[in-house]
Structures are given as C-alpha cells and as structure tokens.
Amino acid sequence: MSWTGDILEILQSSIKEKGMDSTPEDVKRLEALLRWMKDMIYTHKIKADVEDLPKKIIGNATTALTAHLNRLSVEGRSWTRKKNHPSSIKHSSIPTRVLYVQILPNLSLTIQGKTKSKSYYEKILVPFGAYPDQVYHLLYMAARDIYYKHFDNPSIYLNSNRKLTASRLTEEEAIKDLLEFVYTYKFQLQVLLSSTKLVRDAGILEEYTENIGEAEADEVFKEMEPEMTAGDE
Numbered sequence: 747m748s749w750t751g752d753i754l755e756i757l758q759s760s761i762k763e764k765g766m767d768s769t770p771e772d773v774k775r776l777e778a779l780l781r782w783m784k785d786m787i788y789t790h791k792i793k794a795d796v797e798d799l800p801k802k803i804i805g806n807a808t809t810a811l812t813a814h815l816n817r818l819s820v821e822g823r824s825w826t827r828k829k830n831h832p833s834s835i836k837h838s839s840i841p842t843r844v845l846y847v848q849i850l851p852n853l854s855l856t857i858q859g860k861t862k863s864k865s866y867y868e869k870i871l872v873p874f875g876a877y878p879d880q881v882y883h884l885l886y887m888a889a890r891d892i893y894y895k896h897f898d899n900p901s902i903y904l905n906s907n908r909k910l911t912a913s914r915l916t917e918e919e920a921i922k923d924l925l926e927f928v929y930t931y932k933f934q935l936q937v938l939l940s941s942t943k944l945v946r947d948a949g950i951l952e953e954y955t956e957n958i959g960e961a962e963a964d965e966v967f968k969e970m971e972p973e974m975t976a977g978d979e
Contacts, residue, residue, distance in 0.1 A: 757773060800849050810918055811871070813915050844861075845896070849944060853874035856869065867895045874928070874935075886910075
C-alpha cells in the first residue's frame with residue numbers, strides 16, 4: 747500500500763516533468779493503476795465497503811455451510827450458528843465442540859473445530875476467488891468431512907443424502923452474485939482487502955500462533971476483533 751504514496755508521487759512528478767507524450771506507456775499504466783488504487787482505498791464509502799467485505803464473505807460462507815450440515819443431518823439433530831458469534835457453528839448433541847469459520851492472510855477461508863481447551867482439527871474451506879460452482883462443491887465436501895472429524899461415530903449423525911446436482915440450496919443461490927463478483931475481480935480484491943483490519947489481524951494472529959501458542963493468540967484475536975468473537979452462547 748505504500749506504493750500509493752511514495753511511488754505514485756514519484757511517477758506523477760516524472761510524468762509532469764517529461765510530459766505525457768514522452769512518458770513510456772508502462773509508466774503511464776502503472777501511474778493510472780496506483781491512482782485508481784489510492785482512490786479505492788481512501789474514498790470513505792468504498793473504504794467502508796471494502797472493510798465490510800471480508801465479514802460478509804465469512805458470514806455468507808458460515809450460513810451456507812450450516813445449511814449443508816443440516817441437509818446431511820439425521821432427523822431430530824441440528825446445527826445452528828452461535829448467538830453473538832456470526833462465524834461459529836455448534837451441533838445440538840455436542841454444543842461444547844464448536845466450528846469456527848475464519849479468514850487467513852491469503853484470504854482463503856478455513857474451518858476450525860475447537861473445544862474450550864483445544865483445537866482438534868483445521869482445514870481449508872474455500873480458496874479465495876474460486877469459481878462459484880467450485881465453491882458450492884467445496885462447501886458440500888467440507889460439510890461431509892466435518893461429520894467424520896467432529897464426531898467419534900459419524901454414522902449416528904450423518905444421513906444418506908448426496909450432493910445436489912439439479913438444484914442448489916437457497917443459501918447457495920443467495921450468495922451467487924457475491925461469488926461471481928469475487929471470482930471476476932479476485933486479483934483487484936486481493937490488493938484492496940489486504941489493507942482491511944480483519945485481514946491484517948488474521949496475519950497477526952497467524953504470527954502470534956507460531957510464536958506464543960494458539961491459546962494466547964486466541965486471546966489476542968478477541969482483543970483485536972471483539973465483534974467477531976464476542977459472546978459464546
């Protein structure tokens with residue numbers, strides 16, 4: 747992001763000094779790109795929208811994953827999102843084991859299973875910018891896999907439903923436009939989203955986990971992102 751400051755000023759000074767006609771095309775294109783990025787990042791409304799996008803992605807992925815988990819559940823048991831915690835999911839039979847959907851520094855989404863004392867598994871849920879049909883497939887596959895990781899005896903909880911082929915879940919249809927937008931502009935969004943607080947904090951959390959341990963890093967994350975972690979009911 748420093749390029750939108752120092753480098754952009756240098757390029758603009760160079761273009762002004764040499765004149766537009768004498769400036770190489772690559773320099774003009776780079777200056778235009780950095781100027782566009784600066785406008786995108788520092789324009790108040792766009793900045794607010796960009797800051798909100800990672801949370802929308804997490805929230806929509808959590809909703810769609812919960813729908814898949816419930817479609818695969820035997821009758822009488824269910825998965826629900828936890829109150830005051832928009833990115834967590836619990837099962838009615840073992841509410842102390844919780845699934846958390848989180849964003850990584852590379853913008854991929856990960857699903858992590860936790861109890862109060864420890865994490866018991868983690869896997870990539872959806873890579874950032876995947877084609878919408880691939881996202882739907884990955885959500886279904888993740889939901890099936892969760893049953894085998896979450897329960898000691900998954901056959902008690904998992905029904906015989908297979909992947910939908912002729913239709914989509916309502917929750918999947920609801921995120922179609924968002925998935926297509928992210929897929930189309932994934933490279934531009936990677937640049938913009940890297941400056942958002944949630945993604946920066948994900949990088950800090952990853953570094954802290956390596957250096958001070960997972961439990962301590964979780965406490966740090968609660969301080970950094972209270973709206974994402976507050977409440978555990």
